[in-house]
Amino acid sequence: MRLAACLSAAFALLLAACEASGGSADLVIHGGPIHTADGAQPMVEAVAVRGGVIIHAGDLGRAERLIGPDTRVIHLGGRAMYPGFTDSHVHVMGVGERERLLNLEGTPSLEALVERVRAAAAALPAGGVLYGRGWIETHWPEARFPTRRDLDAAAPDHAVVLVRADGHALAANSLALERAGISADSEAPEGGDILRDEAGEPTGMLIDAAMYPVRALVERPRDPAERAEVYREGARVLASYGWTGGHDMSVPWADVAMIEGLAASGRLRLRVYVSANPDGLAPLAEGGPREAGNGRMIARAVKMYMDGALGSRGAALLAPYADAPDTDGLLLLRPEEADEAFRAALRAGVQMNVHAIGDRGNRLLLDRMQAALEAVPEDERAVPDPRWRVEHAQVVHPDDIGRFAELGIIPSMQPSHAIGDLYFAPARLGQDRLDGAYAWRSLIDSGSIIAGGSDAPVERGEVRIEFYAAVARRGLDGYQDADWRPEQAVTRQEALRMFTLWPARASFREDELGSISVGKRADFSVFDRDLMTVPEREILQARPVMTIIDGQVVWRAD
Numbered sequence: 001m002r003l004a005a006c007l008s009a010a011f012a013l014l015l016a017a018c019e020a021s022g023g024s025a026d027l028v029i030h031g032g033p034i035h036t037a038d039g040a041q042p043m044v045e046a047v048a049v050r051g052g053v054i055i056h057a058g059d060l061g062r063a064e065r066l067i068g069p070d071t072r073v074i075h076l077g078g079r080a081m082y083p084g085f086t087d088s089h090v091h092v093m094g095v096g097e098r099e100r101l102l103n104l105e106g107t108p109s110l111e112a113l114v115e116r117v118r119a120a121a122a123a124l125p126a127g128g129v130l131y132g133r134g135w136i137e138t139h140w141p142e143a144r145f146p147t148r149r150d151l152d153a154a155a156p157d158h159a160v161v162l163v164r165a166d167g168h169a170l171a172a173n174s175l176a177l178e179r180a181g182i183s184a185d186s187e188a189p190e191g192g193d194i195l196r197d198e199a200g201e202p203t204g205m206l207i208d209a210a211m212y213p214v215r216a217l218v219e220r221p222r223d224p225a226e227r228a229e230v231y232r233e234g235a236r237v238l239a240s241y242g243w244t245g246g247h248d249m250s251v252p253w254a255d256v257a258m259i260e261g262l263a264a265s266g267r268l269r270l271r272v273y274v275s276a277n278p279d280g281l282a283p284l285a286e287g288g289p290r291e292a293g294n295g296r297m298i299a300r301a302v303k304m305y306m307d308g309a310l311g312s313r314g315a316a317l318l319a320p321y322a323d324a325p326d327t328d329g330l331l332l333l334r335p336e337e338a339d340e341a342f343r344a345a346l347r348a349g350v351q352m353n354v355h356a357i358g359d360r361g362n363r364l365l366l367d368r369m370q371a372a373l374e375a376v377p378e379d380e381r382a383v384p385d386p387r388w389r390v391e392h393a394q395v396v397h398p399d400d401i402g403r404f405a406e407l408g409i410i411p412s413m414q415p416s417h418a419i420g421d422l423y424f425a426p427a428r429l430g431q432d433r434l435d436g437a438y439a440w441r442s443l444i445d446s447g448s449i450i451a452g453g454s455d456a457p458v459e460r461g462e463v464r465i466e467f468y469a470a471v472a473r474r475g476l477d478g479y480q481d482a483d484w485r486p487e488q489a490v491t492r493q494e495a496l497r498m499f500t501l502w503p504a505r506a507s508f509r510e511d512e513l514g515s516i517s518v519g520k521r522a523d524f525s526v527f528d529r530d531l532m533t534v535p536e537r538e539i540l541q542a543r544p545v546m547t548i549i550d551g552q553v554v555w556r557a558d
Contacts, residue, residue: 096231232262
């Protein structure tokens with residue numbers, strides 16, 4: 001409190017000097033509820049910005065004294081403003097690609113999927129690759145995965161590759177399997193699975209590492225200029241959802257320079273924090289973080305995978321799946337591989353952000369992280385507080401929940417995963433394991449912060465859906481039952497921090513991002529209604545109005 005009082009007094013003197021010298025702000029915003037995520041003053045009347053930095057967050061009178069002839073004044077007209085929302089787990093290139101491929105989100109049945117494939121194939125030359133993504137079978141009346149025979153009936157003359165929404169499984173038709181060299185004699189690779197019928201023939205469903213030969217058939221943008229345009233499109237879409245920042249996961253190291261160039265030239269409508277593929281560990285360790293001079297892009301982290309996904313039964317569980325007793329999931333990271341990478345990262349100052357979904361995957365990952373932290377003491381680390389992250393942390397044994405805070409490991413979680421998965425998670429997990437599933441409340445109560453995100457394009461990626469999921473813990477249709485563990489929902493203030501302050505800390509930027517506070521960068525998200533006060537169901541009707549980065553409007557609604 002004394003520090004806050006000193007800072008307030010110092011700013012008052014600075015403001016008085018500014019006013020006396022005739023200085024003015026570049027931008028002043030007022031006229032609606034402004035939530036700051038700053039505990040010292042949760043709401044303010046007005047904000048003033050100069051040079052991309054907040055110089056006033058407080059009463060309207062002082063802000064008005066900073067208005068000069070060149071000051072842009074935005075009147076919110078009752079709309080609500082927040083610190084820039086940050087998606088702590090997103091795939092920007094994937095969001096851009098989603099705009100160009102067969103989008104299978106919301107497909108209501110296997111029959112509908114087949115018809116959509118048939119229609120798409122009719123518009124493509126025979127022999128080409130038909131690539132789609134976004135289907136989820138858990139709510140289909142057929143209650144099963146697609147097979148190659150389903151897809152053969154729809155498009156026998158095209159190689160069909162349809163990636164499940166979670167990105168950890170795909171369905172391929174016979175031509176795609178043939179081109180990828182997958183047959184009855186093929187063996188599943190380590191960390192993957194080839195599903196087979198009673199005769200031992202591949203059904204067309206490939207899980208995790210087994211997908212790679214087929215995914216290689218997919219024609220992705222390889223020309224650098226085209227890749228840059230797809231990336232820019234992904235950033236534009238995310239800005240239109242109300243995000244000012246994104247923690248971009250699983251980025252090929254070859255793309256990092258391209259993203260840096262887009263950011264430095266001002267062509268990126270998103271502040272990006274890059275978590276590179278494992279091929280980025282060596283260059284980051286040798287050369288240190290990559291950063292665009294304007295702060296719009298930083299690369300200092302590496303993404304790895306401990307296990308697969310729950311929907312495709314690739315998440316590693318401590319006991320077999322309740323609805324498939326013959327499997328307990330897949331492990332994708334060997335202990336010796338983890339130990340070598342984690343210790344090297346500690347000595348080089350590289351943040352490790354590792355995917356883990358099942359309770360066994362999470363426990364083994366925490367074990368390996370703890371072993372590395374104990375093996376490399378603080379005086380041998382390039383960054384004493386490494387702020388490593390577990391990406392997803394979806395199913396955690398109750399005995400392991402407290403270990404996150406004890407080890408300083410940040411759970412990076414996506415609320416929309418819960419409201420999608422909890423329709424089928426009880427069948428996958430059984431009753432007992434639901435106690436540690438999507439356990440936001442338990443993790444926060446144990447002392448953790450949660451970096452909130454969407455995992456788009458796995459999920460839709462909209463701010464309003466993630467905020468609603470966090471505070472309501474209900475389906476988009478309002479459904480909830482006891483299996484959903486409603487007590488694990490968070491408060492609206494906690495949800496605000498999950499997408500503002502806590503992502504800033506999870507990316508080492510809490511001194512410049514995450515709240516509307518004097519001295520921080522002027523990143524703001526504006527919505528047509530107040531997410532903090534409207535009824536829960538109305539959150540889903542909220543629309544983004546304006547997205548501002550460094551005091552510049554990068555997107556606005558028509």
